[in-house]
Amino acid sequence: MSLPFLPKHYNAIQAESRLLKFNQISDDEVGVLLRLLVSSKHNAKILELGTGTGMGLSWIAQGLRHDGELISVEKIPEHLEIAKKFFEDDPRIQLVNQDATLWIEENKELQFDLIFADTWAGKFTHLDSILNMVKPGGFYLIDDLNYQVDWHKNHQDKVLLLVEKLKCHPDFFSFPIDVGTGMLLLCKK
Numbered sequence: 140m141s142l143p144f145l146p147k148h149y150n151a152i153q154a155e156s157r158l159l160k161f162n163q164i165s166d167d168e169v170g171v172l173l174r175l176l177v178s179s180k181h182n183a184k185i186l187e188l189g190t191g192t193g194m195g196l197s198w199i200a201q202g203l204r205h206d207g208e209l210i211s212v213e214k215i216p217e218h219l220e221i222a223k224k225f226f227e228d229d230p231r232i233q234l235v236n237q238d239a240t241l242w243i244e245e246n247k248e249l250q251f252d253l254i255f256a257d258t259w260a261g262k263f264t265h266l267d268s269i270l271n272m273v274k275p276g277g278f279y280l281i282d283d284l285n286y287q288v289d290w291h292k293n294h295q296d297k298v299l300l301l302v303e304k305l306k307c308h309p310d311f312f313s314f315p316i317d318v319g320t321g322m323l324l325l326c327k328k
């Protein structure tokens with residue numbers, strides 16, 4: 140995929156992630172889609188669960204308008220430290236070092252234009268809570284849906300169940316996107 144307009148810090152985040160041996164950074168395809176969705180909204184309120192080292196964040200930050208806000212939640216301080224290095228000073232961005240399961244339970248009343256659920260919480264657990272946090276007209280995006288050889292035995296069943304549940308959800312329209320690791324995009328009716 141040719142990539143015009145790479146986000147700021149893209150190369151540095153890749154390099155830092157390699158040093159940390161963190162190999163879970165988002166695909167470029169996910170990043171490009173995140174950037175597009177985020178840039179479609181004024182006053183966008185965005186939530187990312189699982190900041191990692193900040194690759195998804197870099198794409199979101201690039202698409203986010205000056206009046207947008209992003210909260211990104213990460214459990215492991217070493218991962219978040221890298222994201223903080225690049226984004227802590229951006230007034231639109233709040234980086235939270237907390238277990239996302241707790242964060243969701245404490246923030247159920249918040250509403251978002253886009254939720255990128257990039258860890259178990261908000262995807263395989265706390266799904267109903269997180270779907271309730273999507274505004275009407277807002278998006279919910281997940282990736283890592285295509286089979287990978289290192290998956291545990293039951294993981295594929297879990298993924299298939301999740302995808303079926305989301306595709307049939309009465310409150311959302313859905314669009315499976317079979318590129319990269321496989322994504323599913325929902326839009327709330």
Ligand SMILES: C[S@@+](CC[C@H](N)C(=O)[O-])C[C@H]1O[C@@H](n2cnc3c(N)ncnc32)[C@H](O)[C@@H]1O
Binds near residue numbers: 187192193214259
């Ligand atoms: C797939 S990676 C995130 C990649 C990142 N979103 C990106 O775009 O490059 C998943 C991240 O979720 C974090 N994580 C795992 N369990 C978590 C939890 N319960 N709460 C918050 N973060 C969690 C991991 O430490 C890891 O950094």
